[in-house]
Amino acid sequence: MTTDSDLIRRSSRDPRAFAALYDKYSRAVYRYAATRAGESVAEDVMSQTFLVAYEGLDSFDHQWEDARPWLFGIATNLLRRHHRTEARRLKAFAKAAGRGSYDDGADRVAERLDAAAATSNLAGAMRTLSPADRECLLLYAWADLTYEGIALATGVPVGTVRSRLNRARRIVRDAAGLRNTDDKEIEHGRVITPARNA
Template sequence: MSTDNDIIRRSRDSPAAFGELYDRHASVIYRYAARRAGDFAADDVTSETFLVAWEQLGTYDLDREDARPWLFGIATNLLRRHHRAEAKVLKAAAKAASDEAVADDSDRIADRVDAKVATGRLARTLKGMTAVDRETLLLYAWADLTYEGIALAMQVPVGTVRSRLNRARRAMRAQLNLEQLDETENDHGRFAAAPRNA
């Protein structure tokens, strides 16, 4: 199986070979874009990513076998333009979680409500992060890139990636700790209010 840099090398002389790169990576770029900006923007971002990649084919470093960091870097830059759409998706998730759920005795419904609330809290936490911290975390979590791959995609040193991921993880941990504290306080409140049997 040929490597990405082999495909890019051949594409410079034979444009039809570029289709192999698209076939190999378009689905992961699409999924990443859909998670970041919704399905409605993912098609555009995916198409634009490969258009920009085609236009910048001559600048690709042929020493790099894996083109994913390069493609995710292009997609991330394009997603910055679609930031409003991403903000709307996160806002909708946060709003949906804050809407009151209809009370039901079913464990299945309770689990779904809990998941929706947790999703809303995480969405609010993501929305509250700086754009570079959020992009770094999402490239790590959703694009499954290594620290080195993220550094290539964002054109920053690996140390900067580590620092951004550390900040993002601390924010997520703080949110999860707040959730546990809320649950503990709610449990204590229920126990304090419960009548004691004498």
């Protein structure tokens, strides 16, 4: 079976090998970028990620067979440029989540209000995270990277990743009023799933 590392090694001689890597991960990078910064930015971030990766083939550490941490690390660096936009989106989402039309039946009003309040609390909680903690949590929940993959993507030790995820879980749980929520729900993105539709 061909590993990502093998594809990257061959890419300097055969661009089709890099095209296979692009085909394998471009949608995942696009989804991650769209979730973090919106669809208007996602296409550019995805394209730039693979351009930077191709131009920097020598920077790939071949002790890793999986290229996802490397690619998501590049995408994360590009997304840092869009941090202000992301913060504005979360702020607008938190405000907008409390509004809406509830004219489709009285029985659904309470349900929608509860969902809107939970989503607003969640977006507010995400805004309270430091950029590094938010980035770490989103790489874990939305990019599905392991602790080691996040460490590689962000260039920090695994212990720092563990610390940031622990802090992010606690802040999200407390700020969103989810004190009884299991860490597994937060770890697997269930708690921040509503924000994916932002």
